[in-house]
Amino acid sequence: MKISTRISGGLGLLLICSLSAPGLRAQPKDVNYDEARVPSYTLPDPLVMENGQPVADAGAWRKKRRPEILNLFETHVYGRSPAAPPVLVAEVTSIDTQALGGKAMRKEVSVYFTGRRERPKMDILIYLPHDLRGPVPVFLGMNFDGNHSIQPDPGITLSQQWMRPDKEKGIVDNHATEQSRGKSTGRWPVEKILERGYGLATIYYGDLEPDFPEGWKMGVRALFSVEDDLPRKTFVGWLKKHSKEKTGGTGEEKSDAAVAGGDHWGAIGAWAWGLSRAMDYFETDEDVDAKRVVLMGHSRLGKTALWAGAQDERFAIVISNDSGEGGAALSRRRFGETIDRINTSFPHWFCANYKKYNNHEDALPVDQHMLIALIAPRPVYVASAAEDLWADPRGEFLAAKNAEPVYRLLGKDGLGVDEMPGVDQPVGGTIGYHIRTGKHDVTEYDWEQYLNFADKHFGRGKP
Numbered sequence: 001m002k003i004s005t006r007i008s009g010g011l012g013l014l015l016i017c018s019l020s021a022p023g024l025r026a027q028p029k030d031v032n033y034d035e036a037r038v039p040s041y042t043l044p045d046p047l048v049m050e051n052g053q054p055v056a057d058a059g060a061w062r063k064k065r066r067p068e069i070l071n072l073f074e075t076h077v078y079g080r081s082p083a084a085p086p087v088l089v090a091e092v093t094s095i096d097t098q099a100l101g102g103k104a105m106r107k108e109v110s111v112y113f114t115g116r117r118e119r120p121k122m123d124i125l126i127y128l129p130h131d132l133r134g135p136v137p138v139f140l141g142m143n144f145d146g147n148h149s150i151q152p153d154p155g156i157t158l159s160q161q162w163m164r165p166d167k168e169k170g171i172v173d174n175h176a177t178e179q180s181r182g183k184s185t186g187r188w189p190v191e192k193i194l195e196r197g198y199g200l201a202t203i204y205y206g207d208l209e210p211d212f213p214e215g216w217k218m219g220v221r222a223l224f225s226v227e228d229d230l231p232r233k234t235f236v237g238w239l240k241k242h243s244k245e246k247t248g249g250t251g252e253e254k255s256d257a258a259v260a261g262g263d264h265w266g267a268i269g270a271w272a273w274g275l276s277r278a279m280d281y282f283e284t285d286e287d288v289d290a291k292r293v294v295l296m297g298h299s300r301l302g303k304t305a306l307w308a309g310a311q312d313e314r315f316a317i318v319i320s321n322d323s324g325e326g327g328a329a330l331s332r333r334r335f336g337e338t339i340d341r342i343n344t345s346f347p348h349w350f351c352a353n354y355k356k357y358n359n360h361e362d363a364l365p366v367d368q369h370m371l372i373a374l375i376a377p378r379p380v381y382v383a384s385a386a387e388d389l390w391a392d393p394r395g396e397f398l399a400a401k402n403a404e405p406v407y408r409l410l411g412k413d414g415l416g417v418d419e420m421p422g423v424d425q426p427v428g429g430t431i432g433y434h435i436r437t438g439k440h441d442v443t444e445y446d447w448e449q450y451l452n453f454a455d456k457h458f459g460r461g462k463p
């Protein structure tokens, strides 16, 4: 793949769309929050091949079982994502060497996927320590409300992309306004991250695909057709077809078919794909240590971080913050959100095949401990919140615990505990875990643990 980077003073073309969000959240009923009502279940063994043969050693894991499990997740859960496009265009659109009162260097980079400066594109906002010496390790996380929401800095480009309406966040007619700036600062302690010697990079997830069932029409999934041989091939076939479509047709008919394909990627796949494209860019940015990129995601973006980290081994550490169902939590427990519930509320997140497992969790050939195992031997951190029962904290802990045999096979330690720890007592070795006081959110406490975890695994001083 070729990446061309250039610097320009302005943004590319802007497409302003106005769509209203359909009511996605039906009120959940019959939710199980009772441990006594968790059914008995048997987890598929990550170290037994589909043909019943045990995985004898690290080599067999690497060559046979890991690809097998990855394929199972592609086929039944998230769908198959395409490889990187042959050409990425990365354009540095702004640099401020005196950001945050002189503490940081801030830059913005627009990444285009077709070789042309056309949408969909994603904007990466990057903060680096001002006294930067050599490439620095970076936390990468997608955000829910636009890059401008993580800091009140007026120099950050205000996102033009579709957003879920939210008066409090100043999102009007599905678009951000000046009032939207800095509305999510609580989740992004930029100064603390920089003080600890890390950079922070973030991307608005809606740049890859706006989060509603028809959102794919404005996102990267619309770049593909169902006839394209998506998995791990190239964009070349697509590029030819796409250039034809530029002169006729809306492109929508074909993409409807793409969404119908049983194992075609869903929105989580599209967001995860964007994270890998950010990594493609980091590999060309001399300020970023691309070998030490820590992927962090909250909730649906925690599911995304785990799926991106499972597929793309360039991510050094993966962190799941309250990712719950379809993320770190075991589906078979049917505690809190279930497969049926998530597929009903968010029909666009997973592949169509996943719907077969609505109320049939035991038929699924994987469970989420195997997603965590795909990250092995790289460090992974799973975090829960005590009041976030919808995400099933115990199910998240048990998934981390049941990934341990794979870490051991690869010569790493795992969690180091057998029982779920009490609140605010982080545990772990190569797999980290905590359940903190409070609700579904990302807090300073969470970040503190992630910074300590990264320090420990990067050998950067004592946590």
Ligand code: GTR
Pocket: 298, 299, 300, 301, 323, 324, 325, 337, 342, 345
């Ligand atoms: C919830 C959803 C969860 C989680 C969360 C979020 O409504 O049921 O799976 O992803 O949204 O992303 O905030």
